[in-house]
Amino acid sequence: MESFIQADNFAKILPYAKLFRQGMQVTVLLSLFTVAIGFCIALVLALMRLSNVRPFRALGIDKDGHQRETGLLAWISYFNPLDFLATAYVEILRSTPVIVQVFIIYYGVFGLVKLPSFQLLGFIKFDRFFPGVVALGMNSGAYLCEIIRSGVQSIDGGQTEAARSLGLSQAQNLRYIILPQALKNILPAIANEFVVIIKESAITYTIGVQDIMSAVNAVKGATFVIIEPLLVATGIYFCLCFPTSKIIAYFERRMSRGDKR
Secondary structure, three states, rough: OOOOHHHHHHHHHHHHHHHHHHHHHHHHHHOOOOOOOOHHHHHHHHHHHHHHOOOHHHHHEEOOOEEEOOOOHHHHHHHHHHHHHHHHHHHHHHHOHHHHHHHHHHHHHHHEEEEEEEEEEEOOOHHHHHHHOOOOOOOOHHHHHHHHHHHHHOOHHHHHHHHHHOOOOOOHHHHHHHHHHHHHHHHHHHHHHHHHHHHHHHHHHHHHHOHHHHHHHHHHEEEEEHHHHHHHHHHHHHHEEEEEEHHHHHHHHHOOOHHHH
16 A cells, blocks of 8 residues: 655655745744733733722612622622623633634724735735734633633732732732742743644634645645645644743743742
8 A cells, every 4th residue: 555655745845945934934923923912911801800890899788888798789799890801801712713713803803904915024914914913812812811810819818918018019019929929830831822822823824824834735736745745834833832842841940949949
C-alpha cells in the first residue's frame, strides 16, 4: 500500500516557503495583539465582577432599619449591574463557538464599518487582520477574566484589611499588594491561554487573514497536495507553542523562588 506521505510532495511545496514564513509572522502578530486586547478586556471585566456596586442597596432595609433577608426587595438590593453585565459577557462568549464570533464580528460589525484597505508589512491586509484581532481578543478576554478573578480571590482577605489599616486606598491595595501576588498564582493558567490563542488564531483564515492555515490552503489549491502542507503547519505551530510554554514556565519558577525560602 502506498504511503499517503511522499517525499516528492515536500519538493512541490518548497517554492511556497515564503507563504509559510509570512503566515508565521501573521500568526505571531495576531497572537500578540490578541493577548494585549484580551488582557485589557479581562482586567476590566474582572474588576466589574469583583465590584460591590449596589445602586438599590437602600431597598434592602426595612422600616425598622433591619436588613431584609428574603423577598423581591432583598434580591434587588443585592443586584450589581456591573457584575451582571460582566457575567453575561463572559458566559455568552464562553458558550458560543469561536468561528461564529469571528463571523459575527467580521460580517456583522465590520460589515457596517468601512475599514481602510492598506497592507501591514507589505502583505497583511488590515481590513481582514483587524476584525480577526478584535474577535479573538474579545473571546480571550472572557476566559482571562475568570483566570484573573480567581487569582485575586485566592489572596487572603486579611491582607486587604492590613492595607486599609496602613492607609492604602483600594486602588493602591490592588496595584501593590493583590495583583502582584495574584499574578504568580495565575501565571500557569495565563500561559496556557496564550498557547491556546496561538492555535485558535488558525480560525481567522476563514475570513481571509493570511496566517499559517491560509498558506496551507493556498499550497493545496496550487499543488493539489494536502498532507505535507499540514505537516509543515503542524511543525510551525509546535515551534511557536512549545518554546512559549517553556519560557513562561521559566519565569514562573523565577517568580516562585521567594515562596520556597
